[in-house]
Amino acid sequence: MKAGRESGFAYQAVYRYLIRLIADSAEAGNVRLPSLRQLADRLNVSISTIQYAYSLLEKEGLVYSVAKSGYYARAIAGLTPQAVGNDLLEALYVNARRPGMRLLSAEDPVSVQSLDSPLLLLERELLRQYPRKPPLLDQPCGELELRAVLAARYTTSPRQCWHAEDVYIGADLRGVLEVLVAVLQLRHATILVESPCDWVILRLLQAAEVRVIELPLQACGGLEPQRLEALLNTENVRLILLSSGLSMPRGTQVPAENRNTIASMLAEHGTWVLENDCYGDLVEALDGERLRDRLDPDRLLIFSTFEKTVGIEAPYGFVLSRQWKSEMLRHFLMRSFRLSPIRQKAIARLYANGRIDQHLSVLRRLLKERRTPMIHLLRERLGDALQVVEPQGGATIWVRALRPVDMRDVFQRLLRQQVLIAPGELFSLQGLHRRHLRLNLLDHGETGLAGAITMLGDALRLASLE
The missing domain is CATH 3.90.1150.10 (Aspartate Aminotransferase, domain 1)
Incomplete structure (x- = not known):
């Protein structure tokens, strides 16, 4: 009944309310916060809305949970702006x-609407179908059902096709990118990156001692072909990192003509391409084919994450690659990502039953x-x-x-x-x-x-x- 009285962004109001409670208790140390039910009754919203707001605060390190006790605010040392040097x-x-x-x-695209609640509901249903038992087979690269769903989703033709064995799922996007840096031996190698680029990716490359050459996007949203051609002719480029669909943070598409020109040039030079598809599902209307549909899939890697479209309950990152199979498997085994097989199954079912596509349309x-x-x-x-x-x-x-x-x-x-x-x-x-x-x-x-x-x-x- 309460759900009908909530606004579309009720959890944000709950989040702000809790922020004020935490600020009020900052000098008192670790203070116990109201329970889920208490807040639900007090604010006239659903328990799941309260739970989601608490999960955001927990992820930000502002609260922590104690089993059978509840949530506590972390002690905050001072509320004045903190100086941290020149970084x-x-x-x-x-x-x-x-x-x-x-x-x-x-x-945070899913701040307006996430699939966390449907995901957790489906997970509970699957737990009843799949009682907790030791897994028969170790799946270091992710749950086979989800890998198969992703492979089918990225397949667009007999040539541009992927299979479950080409998909690798990790605990989060950063972990997957670190695996790629190791597998592709990018330390001290030269890569081209469209600019502006996500700071998480840039800092990760910087920490791995990768030589990054930035290619500024033009006002039209595309790359300058002449500059790219010159770099491919003069630099020992290991690969080029480009966006699929949306180039973020600009939020624009590369024009179709420019995209076709760039794809032809990369094919001529045999350049490896690493495609960032984290925001590919958020483009309102795709102008022509995606970049990957015009590239050689044997010289292409694609990475993405569920978190930008599903929500924080699906933080996993994944990569598609036809090559480097033994190295990819070895590094995923070494990483020993601990992933919930039931949650991965739940994500796979959301894709298979069309729920994610419906959600994306609304989002x-x-x-x-x-x-x-x-x-x-x-x-x-x-x-x-x-x-x-x-x-x-x-x-x-x-x-x-x-x-x-x-x-x-x-x-x-x-x-x-x-x-x-x-x-x-x-x-x-x-x-x-x-x-x-x-x-x-x-x-x-x-x-x-x-x-x-x-x-x-x-x-x-x-x-x-x-």
């Missing part, structure tokens, strides 16, 4: 964990419904300060300052107001995109979208120039 990414992560911080920097619509008024307000209020890159999907908006403002100054000004942004230089290892910002689709309760954009505008206008 912008470290500053972002540290301050993102502070209670009461507004995260304009976040990137894309909801994201667009939140993007449209935000883009309108940005252009109306900050049209003299920012240029919006029109997104074609995803949960963020990429903007460019019209003046050469110091985005680190903007970052610090907003941080003092407990607002966190993601400056564009985070998405480059070579100092690109210094005049850019990535903004999430804002939902700020009482303050509202207009208030958040006003604060951003004030910070942009007051910031010093580079």
Whole structure:
């Protein structure tokens, strides 16, 4: 009965309520928080909504659970902005964990709607069908049922086909990417990466001592063919990392003509391609074929994660590869990823019965419904300060300052107001995109979208120039 009285984003209101409770108890140490049922009755929402809000806080390290006791707030040492040297990414992560911080920097597509509840319900049903028994066969690369479903999903023709043995599932995306770095022997090797690029990927490559050459996306969203041709002719390129569907954080597609030109060039040079498909399902309307459909599948690897489309209860990452089978198997065995076979089966069933495709259709619509008024307000209020890159999907908006403002100054000004942004230089290892910002689709309760954009505008206008 309560579900009918909840808004579409009830868990976000619960999350904000709990953040205030945690902040109020910050000086008292580890304080026990209200139970699921107590909060459900108090806030007039479902227990599953409370559970989801608690799980987000637990993932962020703000609360912890004790079996048969409940949830406790972790003691927080101080609520003032924390200085962490000159590392912008470290500053972002540290301050993102502070209670009461507004995260304009976040990137979480399923925050508007996830499949966590249906996934957990299906998992409970499967537990009744598959009583807990020792597995008959060890499956170090993931549950065979899920691997087969993914292989079928990525197969588009007799040539562009995949099989279960080509799919490898790991505990999370980072773990899978670390396996790829090892298998492909990328240490000290040269790879080309479209830019801007996800900072998690960039920092992982940097830590692995990979030589990264960034290829800036043009205003149209595509790569410059002449520059790519020159690099392929002069550099010993091990592989190129490109996006499938959406190029994030821009949220744009590579135009079909440019994509075809790039695919032909890579085929001519025999270049290995690593395709990032984490956001491929979030594109509103695909313009032509995906990049992978025009590439040689024997020189292609694809990686993705369920977390961006299903939710935090499905954190697994996966990779598809026809080659490197013995090395992939060896490294997955060495990693010994501990994955729930029942949860993997549940994810497979959600794909097989069409539930995920239905969910994606709704998710894309909801994201667009939140993007449209935000883009309108940005252009109306900050049209003299920012240029919006029109997104074609995803949960963020990429903007460019019209003046050469110091985005680190903007970052610090907003941080003092407990607002966190993601400056564009985070998405480059070579100092690109210094005049850019990535903004999430804002939902700020009482303050509202207009208030958040006003604060951003004030910070942009007051910031010093580079």
